[in-house]
Amino acid sequence: MAEGSIPALIRKKRDGERLQDEEIESFVRGVTAGTVQEGQIGAMLMAIRLRGMDAAETLALARAMAASGRALAWPEGWRGRLVDKHSTGGVGDKVSLALAPALAACGCKVPMISGRGLGHTGGTLDKLEAIPGFSAAQSPEQMRRILEQAGCCIVGQSEELAPADRVLYALRDVTATVDSQPLVTASILSKKAAEKVSALVVDVKFGSAALFPTLESARQLAQSLVAVGGRLGIRTAAALSRMDAPLGRCVGSSLEVLEALQCLEGRGPADLRELVTALGGLLLWQCGAAPSAARGAGRLARALDDGSALRAFEAMLGAQGVPPASARLLCAGSAAQRRRLLGQAATRQDLPAPRAGTVQQVEALPLARVLHELGAGRTRVGDTINPRVGAELLVSVGQRLQPGQPWLRVHHDGAELGAAQRQALQAALALCEDEPFEPGPRVAELVLPR
Incomplete structure (x- = not known):
């Protein structure tokens, strides 16, 4: 058996040895070409999950995955202003809907490539596709035209962009290797490297409803992303944010669009605004549009308050297929008009508090599981x-x-909700006997490049 054969590479990683750059490149080429069997890919993913990868291996994997497809090309005048954000996922996470247009209003170009989530409440594209007429699938040429018109776009990953990641990502989900730090790092950064962004911020969530339950595990991933991102030529920073309770007050595609619009009007839940401005401030600082992250956050907050972010959102909707009258109604209409445009569920059912007490926590995961059963x-x-x-x-x-x-x-x-569903939802409400208090911040800490 040749040393470079796939079984030999699997055995090498299984036994805890490090893989050379050319071995990783050979494996990724085989994945992309379809010459590596699905069982072999699964075995390699598990070997990586159990044995890990050092920073050099992770960098080589990200580079090989980025090189497996087409790299995007942008006008020279956009150099330094191309930015993006990635989230490791959470319940009620509608940050991208407000952040992308707010950054565009601050002069950035934001080619945000997102996904339709497998899981409890879908992904960013699922939320946008609640808007009649919205088109998520865009070619690189269409993305460029949208960015020229609106400054931002939120699109799906094309088959040309990091195709090796599409294969590995799908198999990670069915091989219990989703939480592998090197695989997560390479997956995120390979797409951003192919996207040719100048700066990236990653919202790494931790808690009971997050991929990484503890602050320490989230910190390790964030440090990996920042270090490897820098080696790829992307100025990368990360925010560690809590994901025990839902973000904001709404969960579910249409409701989250409505809440994102509130944020774009300078209103809405404080924790959503906190996260949008913190992540945006980091990006404005990293691309040189602000002298510090704090000053960047202030500038982004002004874009939310003065209407410029909302105007950018309306322009993005129009550029991505939403009829102008619908985009105008969604961005300037009343709450009732917005709800009619997005559609309303047949039943709205309130749950009562079982006893007196102070809200200590609302657990996101049981809430998301019931909504998933209901079709969210x-x-x-x-x-x-x-x-x-x-x-x-x-x-x-x-x-x-x-x-x-x-x-x-x-x-x-x-x-009506079933008895088991009502019970699960009521169990998500944790009450205590404390006096009323102000909740703590969403962002626990920042991980910055050296």
Whole structure:
């Protein structure tokens, strides 16, 4: 058996040895060409998950995956202003919907490549596709035209961009290797390297509803992303944000669009605005548009407050297929007009607080699981998401509740919630006897390049 054969490479990594750059490149070429069997890919993913990769191996993997497809090309005048953001995923995470247009309003070009999430409540594209007419699939040439018109776009990953990642990503989900630090690092950065962005910020979430449950595990991933991103020529920073409770007050595609619009109007939940401005401030600092992350956050907040971010969002919607009248109504209409445009669920059901107490926590994961059962998420690629299904938190952490006071409103298309669903949702509400208090910040710490 030749030393460079796939079984030999699997055995080498299985036994804890490090792989050479050319061995990693050979493996990725085989994955892209389809000459490596699916079982062999799964075995290599598990070997990496159990044995790990050092920084040099992770860098080589990211480079090989980026080189497996087409690299995007942008006008020379955009150099230094091309920025992007990535999130490791969470419940109620609608940050991209507000952040991309706010950055565009600050003079950046934001070619945001996102996905349709497998899991409880879908991904960023699922939320945008709740808007009638929105087109997610765009060629590189179309992306360039949209960026020229609006300054930002949110599109799906084309088959030309890092195709090796598409294969590995799908198999990670079915081989229990989703949380492998080197595989996550290479997956995220390979797409951004092919995207040719100048600066990147990664929102690494930790907590009971996050891929990485502890702050330490999230910090290790963030440090890997920042170090490897820098070696790829991308100025990379990361924010570690809490994901025990849903972000904001809404979960579910249509409801999250409505909440993102509130943020774009300078309103909405404080924790959503905190995360949008923190991530945006880091990017403005990293691309040289602000002298510090704090000053960048202030500039981004002004874009939310003065209407320029909302105008950029409307321009993006128009450039991505939404009829001008619909985009105008969504961005300038009343709350009732917006709800009618997006569609409303047949049933809205409030849940009462079981007793008096102060809200200590609202657990995101049980909430997301019930919404998934009701149609808000997908289990397999190709499953249909019902954008009208969702939930609104009617309370906030630290608030005092009285017995019977409504704390959650569930939007769904059934007649009634089942007994098991009601029980699971009520269990998500944790009450304590403390006096009312102000909740802590979402962002626990920042990981910056040296």
